[in-house]
Amino acid sequence: MEGPTSSSRFELPCITQSLTAYHRYELQIRYLPEHFVESLKENRTTLLYFYQQLRNDYMQCFASKVSEGMALQLGCLELRRFFKDMPYNALDKKSNLELLE
Known part of the structure; x- marks a missing residue:
């Protein structure tokens, strides 16, 4: 059984893999409100999540x-x-340099 072939972010690997590896779900921010900068300034958690999402997508691609x-x-x-x-x-x-390493 193969997963969907569309370019969506939802993946279903081959059924022969373990059950925990069978389903892979990703929570992604897909749509931004019209005035998203103001919204993200008020909700810092969403801003950081959006930043990490963009950074990870950039690193992968x-x-x-x-x-x-x-x-x-x-x-x-x-x-x-x-x-x-x-x-x-x-x-x-010196202690802060160890943190950077």
């Missing part, structure tokens, strides 16, 4: 096709986003 320079810039932007509340002099401490 395009990560192998970007140049090394672009990959480095994207990595730096992700580090800035992750450590945005950390003061600049905090990276001088």
Whole structure:
């Protein structure tokens, strides 16, 4: 028994696999409201989920096709986003460098 052949995000692998691997469900944000920026500012959890969804989709589809320079810039932007509340002099401490590794 094969799964659907459409390009949807719902996948059904071959029935010979284990039962837990048989069904794969993904929750994705498909439609955005007309003024989604204001809505996402009010609901930070949805904003972060939407960001992770876009990042994962990008990594699956395009990560192998970007140049090394672009990959480095994207990595730096992700580090800035992750450590945005950390003061600049905090990276001088050895314990924080271990966190970055």
